[in-house]
Amino acid sequence: MPCEHPDLGPYKLTGVKYIGHSLVSSVVFSYAYNGVWFSVLAASPDDEAGGEAILSAGYKFDQSIEGKFLIQLSNLQWGEFDAARDAQSEHLENELAKLGGNACLPLMRELAPVPIPEPRTLQEQLYPQTYTLQILTEDGKLTCRQLDSYAGLTERHPPVAEDKLRVMGLGAEPTINVPVVKASQVVLVRRLQSFVWLVKVGEADMVCKTSLDTFWNSIGEELEAYLKIRAAGVEPRVPELTGIIQSHAGVIGILLRHIPHKHHSLGALLAGVKQGTVAQTEAAPLLKQKWATQIKETLTGLHALGILWRDIKTDNVLIDDNGDAVVLDFGGGNTMGWVDRDKYGTMEGEMQGLRKILDALEVETAQD
Ligand SMILES: Nc1ncnc2c1ncn2[C@@H]1O[C@H](COP(=O)(O)OP(=O)(O)OP(=O)(O)O)[C@@H](O)[C@H]1O
Ligand SMILES: [Mg+2]
Numbered sequence: 153m154p155c156e157h158p159d160l161g162p163y164k165l166t167g168v169k170y171i172g173h174s175l176v177s178s179v180v181f182s183y184a185y186n187g188v189w190f191s192v193l194a195a196s197p198d199d200e201a202g203g204e205a206i207l208s209a210g211y212k213f214d215q216s217i218e219g220k221f222l223i224q225l226s227n228l229q230w231g232e233f234d235a236a237r238d239a240q241s242e243h244l245e246n247e248l249a250k251l252g253g254n255a256c257l258p259l260m261r262e263l264a265p266v267p268i269p270e271p272r273t274l275q276e277q278l279y280p281q282t283y284t285l286q287i288l289t290e291d292g293k294l295t296c297r298q299l300d301s302y303a304g305l306t307e308r309h310p311p312v313a314e315d316k317l318r319v320m321g322l323g324a325e326p327t328i329n330v331p332v333v334k335a336s337q338v339v340l341v342r343r344l345q346s347f348v349w350l351v352k353v354g355e356a357d358m359v360c361k362t363s364l365d366t367f368w369n370s371i372g373e374e375l376e377a378y379l380k381i382r383a384a385g386v387e388p389r390v391p392e393l394t395g396i397i398q399s400h401a402g403v404i405g406i407l408l409r410h411i412p413h414k415h416h417s418l419g420a421l422l423a424g425v426k427q428g429t430v431a432q433t434e435a436a437p438l439l440k441q442k443w444a445t446q447i448k449e450t451l452t453g454l455h456a457l458g459i460l461w462r463d464i465k466t467d468n469v470l471i472d473d474n475g476d477a478v479v480l481d482f483g484g485g486n487t488m489g490w491v492d493r494d495k496y497g498t499m500e501g502e503m504q505g506l507r508k509i510l511d512a513l514e515v516e517t518a519q520d
Contacts, residue, residue, distance in 0.1 A: 163260060165249050171304040174198035176226045181249050188264035189282040192252050193302055194218040201304030216289035221248040252287045256296040259285060274338035278309055309363045311402025312372040320379055331395035358394055362405035370483035375406050377459045377482035388453040389446055390479050412473045419466035422512060443477040444515040450479045451506055462497055464505025465490045466512050
């Protein structure tokens with residue numbers, strides 16, 4: 153899951169990646185400074201991708217500053233999910249991120265002395281100029297040096313796998329006709345969520361959603377759902393797929409028709425009413441009844457096409473400017489408090505999620 157990290161100083165922490173399946177993982181922190189990105193490696197000697205980062209003779213990993221953090225962090229990764237352990241891990245991660253960022257700040261200043269202009273296109277946004285650095289304890293102090301390369305860094309926005317594209321009819325010889333748009337042709341207007349932007353493609357307003365900056369790719373799943381809907385020729389209450397986005401790496405995003413709306417989501421609208429920042433009349437009982445019916449019917453339509461919504465929640469419903477509910481977000485994800493982990497991705501989970509939406513709308517409708 154993408155997460156927002158606090159500003160730590162003159163630089164911003166934009167991501168954390170764990171690398172390796174061995175006992176102790178390496179960690180790569182991403183920082184943005186003056187619009188330039190820095191991938192900062194804290195390397196474990198177990199890391200096969202170490203390459204240039206291989207540590208010099210006499211270096212004692214388990215006595216080094218980064219080593220102590222990495223060993224603790226790796227120990228915390230094992231076993232079932234545990235909230236206290238998760239919080240401790242996050243705390244350690246942030247501590248190391250702070251130490252690493254501070255150690256690298258002089259080098260960041262040297263490599264990015266002046267701010268570069270804000271990214272204008274999706275290409276510039278997703279693939280900013282990036283330097284690779286490594287933090288390392290030398291003489292008892294955390295120091296920072298530049299690396300020419302580090303093989304452990306994978307594609308930042310993983311593309312949809314070729315074989316998956318082929319199955320969807322989007323291989324080298326496409327059997328379906330979906331407009332392909334280059335990331336450099338997608339002009340950013342405004343960020344809507346971590347990896348979702350309001351954009352312009354030519355003259356048209358669209359929404360683009362890209363794969364996350366992780367190893368896990370949700371865009372393939374989402375694209376598949378939209379293609380099934382498109383092939384069925386039905387018009388359920390979901391946004392229309394208007395294109396796929398291609399970068400040097402492959403298909404890394406989707407374009408959707410922009411749905412004009414006032415509130416970020418149904419969740420935001422209902423929260424606003426509760427807090428008194430949105431008028432009660434915007435969510436009058438009759439409206440809520442209508443949305444409940446629309447959401448229920450949409451979900452039934454999706455299920456008939458073999459599509460599961462999965463990440464069912466009021467945050468994934470939009471109320472458009474006509475006052476109708478639109479169902480969003482087929483990229484998976486499991487939000488705490490909505491669908492139980494063990495029911496996720498099953499019909500039982502779908503019904504549980506729907507029930508919770510109906511509860512949030514205070515609608516007493518039977519589910520079938
Ligand atoms: N077609 C659209 N038109 C207008 N706004 C949209 C559209 N799609 C998404 N949005 C806006 O962007 C927000 C985020 O979209 P979405 O839920 O699809 O992404 P996400 O939550 O980041 O995805 P994920 O949960 O898979 O990480 C929505 O709440 C909505 O405000
Ligand atoms: Mg969402």
